[in-house]
Amino acid sequence: MSVERIKKILGHLPTHIVLIGLCAIWLIPAFGLLITSLRPFQNINTSGWWTVLAAPRGSEEYSQTCASCHGSDGKAIAWADHTDPEVVQQYPRSIKLLAMLKQDHKGQPHLGDIPMPEPQQAADIADYLKRISGIEVRPRFTLNNYVDALMGYRGRNNYVTDCATGEQALDLNCDTSDLLNPRGMGRAFLNSLLVAIPCTILPIILASFAGYAFSWIHFRSRVWLFALLVGLQIVPLQMTLIPISRLYAQLGLNGTFLGIWLFHTGFGLPYAIYLMRNFLGSLPRDLFESAYLDGASHWTAFWRLALPLSVPALASLGIFQFLWIWNDLLVALVFLGGQKPVLTYQISNMVSSLGAGWHLLTAAAFISMALPMIVFFSLQRYFVRGMLAGAVKG
Ligand code: HEC
Numbered sequence: 001m002s003v004e005r006i007k008k009i010l011g012h013l014p015t016h017i018v019l020i021g022l023c024a025i026w027l028i029p030a031f032g033l034l035i036t037s038l039r040p041f042q043n044i045n046t047s048g049w050w051t052v053l054a055a056p057r058g059s060e061e062y063s064q065t066c067a068s069c070h071g072s073d074g075k076a077i078a079w080a081d082h083t084d085p086e087v088v089q090q091y092p093r094s095i096k097l098l099a100m101l102k103q104d105h106k107g108q109p110h111l112g113d114i115p116m117p118e119p120q121q122a123a124d125i126a127d128y129l130k131r132i133s134g135i136e137v138r139p140r141f142t143l144n145n146y147v148d149a150l151m152g153y154r155g156r157n158n159y160v161t162d163c164a165t166g167e168q169a170l171d172l173n174c175d176t177s178d179l180l181n182p183r184g185m186g187r188a189f190l191n192s193l194l195v196a197i198p199c200t201i202l203p204i205i206l207a208s209f210a211g212y213a214f215s216w217i218h219f220r221s222r223v224w225l226f227a228l229l230v231g232l233q234i235v236p237l238q239m240t241l242i243p244i245s246r247l248y249a250q251l252g253l254n255g256t257f258l259g260i261w262l263f264h265t266g267f268g269l270p271y272a273i274y275l276m277r278n279f280l281g282s283l284p285r286d287l288f289e290s291a292y293l294d295g296a297s298h299w300t301a302f303w304r305l306a307l308p309l310s311v312p313a314l315a316s317l318g319i320f321q322f323l324w325i326w327n328d329l330l331v332a333l334v335f336l337g338g339q340k341p342v343l344t345y346q347i348s349n350m351v352s353s354l355g356a357g358w359h360l361l362t363a364a365a366f367i368s369m370a371l372p373m374i375v376f377f378s379l380q381r382y383f384v385r386g387m388l389a390g391a392v393k394g
Pocket of ligand 1: 066090117
């Protein structure tokens with residue numbers, strides 16, 4: 001390797017380190033979220049996701065404090081066999097185990113000269129006892145969170161129902177054919193698609209027409225109309241919620257997809273038109289003029305010239321609009337509410353006010369993250385080019 005190359009690589013090093021750092025900042029939490037979503041909820045509640053690869057604890061503490069009398073396999077005292085579920089069941093938690101260990105046994109301390117285990121050690125020992133007696137054999141990874149989130153989980157009185165094992169299945173809808181039941185994420189996913197796709201495509205189509213008209217068709221008060229449009233961008237969405245929902249109530253549009261399509265399209269348009277006009281207006285003038293000289297109508301110029309050239313702008317507009325609609329809760333809540341729940345609504349419903357079921361958030365968050373990531377990565381080639389679109393020419 002030549003000195004020149006080494007110099008070059010070293011010169012790029014700081015940039016690379018910064019880039020790797022930036023990637024790590026978002027990749028590590030995303031990775032953690034993925035791991036967490038795949039863990040049984042009892043594990044999520046007791047230890048962090050980074051412990052997945054650590055060996056289950058407790059066996060060392062056990063051999064230090066208990067094995068001298070109970071044997072390393074826990075079977076040495078036959079009537080207190082630690083592999084017998086009936087014995088271990090009495091001490092499901094470290095508190096009970098500690099209380100029992102503190103009691104004297106035939107006038108002697110239970111542990112003899114061995115010091116009492118610390119609370120954390122006792123908890124590990126209690127876990128270990130459960131494992132060797134077979135009361136609780138938990139897999140390290142499970143899809144239960146996903147199953148529960150998709151099937152429409154119902155948490156009652158802080159209990160967590162589990163579709164895969166069927167515990168407390170009384171009130172639970174675990175029918176796989178019922179993936180589209182209104183309480184689950186499956187239906188909400190579909191609803192989100194039904195909202196996000198038209199709400200992305202409609203404004204983009206309309207905005208490319210308008211952007212073309214604003215940049216290449218000469219009509220009266222073009223500048224004033226455009227200025228008005230730019231001004232419309234600053235109207236806060238929240239301000240219009242009440243008037244529009246009253247209007248929708250009169251028209252019977254509340255709780256319908258049509259209503260939310262119109263709303264998002266309306267609010268997406270000003271910025272979309274602004275961006276498309278700037279992009280189309282920055283295309284070379286000669287290109288269009290020679291097309292018109294050759295007798296091309298505006299219609300042909302639009303479809304044959306303007307649209308193919310503005311793919312980067314369309315793609316970046318598409319990404320932004322799609323992400324904004326997909327993550328939107330406010331508008332979906334006001335205009336669709338519980339009638340046609342979308343993902344954001346369903347996720348916020350999944351956690352009860354007491355916090356039960358929050359472990360399902362991990363799975364739910366991942367389900368709702370999946371599509372935006374696919375959209376982003378499939379369109380990211382255009383993204384960087386398109387980001388500059390608005391900046392090229394005013
Ligand atoms: C000094 C010896 C000794 C040590 C150390 C010891 N045990 Fe025991 N343990 C006994 C004896 C003896 C019994 C039987 C008690 C009886 O006869 O009811 C017993 C009984 C038990 C029982 C059954 C109690 C019941 O009545 O259901 C459990 C559970 C138990 N031990 C857990 C532990 C654990 C956990 C440790 C380690 C933290 C431990 N023991 C350490 C001697 C010991």
